[in-house]
Amino acid sequence: RGGQKARNVPAEGGVLFTCARMLPTLVPWDDLRMIWLSVLNIMGATVNIAAHLKFVFIISLLLWSGALALFGTRNVVKWPVVFVLGVIILMELSMYVITRLLVHGFERCFYTSKARGLRYRMSTEPTTYDHWLKLGEELDRVKKLDTWRKDSKSDSRYNWSLIARLASQLNEHRNNDEPRKLLQVFAQCTRKNLGGIWKEKLYSVLYTGKTKDAVHGFADELQKSLDWLAKEAADNMSDKSLMHTIRFMTRVK
Structure with missing residues (x-):
């Protein structure tokens, strides 16, 4: 066995020696040398350009300083x-x-001649608000924006379900002569920007500056309920309910 190991050593050494002799032919040493020389040339050119730019910068700075001092x-x-x-x-x-x-x-390209004419008339003709509003409503109809106004569910920028529910409750309590319940609904309606109805974008869709019919209907219900509380319900209220209403209206104001 020892002799066999001794005979295998020269064989392994011969393989390594053969690989070492073949290495120069396998690796492109000439190409690597050319690449290295190219890299060195690029680095040298970069250094020269930087030196020239530095010189130009210094000369420009001196000229600028001299001009400032002279003139x-x-x-x-x-x-x-x-x-x-x-x-x-x-x-x-x-x-x-x-x-x-x-x-x-x-x-x-996209406006009809009638729509262009109405826009021009809105900016030149009206002398009263009613005249301007009439032209704006006609322009909204021509551009089919009135469908957006009538459809309360077509815009997600406000909570249409909340507005519809509060308007229904106001109408119900007013018709049922229930002032205390009506005041409870009013307490919800006094919140700032209730349901997003005061967002500016809701009032920039139509040329008249109006918004959804649902929002206008809610505002009308508020006004009717206030008028009912102020004019009719006060005659049938007890003193305690009347004082409660007065305190509530004072707080809202």
């Missing part, structure tokens, strides 16, 4: 600042003109 800061800086501001103003004016042209083109 004064105001005279040297004034015209570049005026030029930059003029370019900015010109760019903003150009953007405004382009935007207006795009809007005009959009209206020409």
Whole structure:
């Protein structure tokens, strides 16, 4: 066995020696050397460019400092600042003109002649609010925006179910002569931006500035209930209920 191991050693050594001799032919040493030389050349060129830029920067800084010292800061800086501001103003004016042209083109392409005529009449003809409102309502009908106004469930920006429920409760308690229950509903209606009905986007859809019929109906129910409490219910209330109503209305005010 010892002799067999001794005979295997030269064989393994021969394989390693053969691989070592074949290594120069397997690895592209010439290509690696060319790549390394290219990297060195690029690094040298980068250093030279940086040195030249540094020199140019120093010369520019010296010239700028000399101009400031010779002619004064105001005279040297004034015209570049005026030029930059003029370019900015010109760019903003150009953007405004382009935007207006795009809007005009959009209206020409997608607005009917009747809608364009109504918009023009709304901006030029009306001398009273009623006249302007009439033109706006007609424009809403032409652009079919009245369908959005009539459909209370078509907008998720407000809680239409809450508004409908409160309006129904106000109407029910008023018709049933129940002032105390009516005041309890009023307590819920005094919350700020109830159900999102005061969101600005709800009033920017229609040209008249109105919003959903459900919101207007809710406001009408509030007004009717207040009028009922102030004019009719007070005659049939007991002194205790009347004082309770007065305290509530004072707090709401």
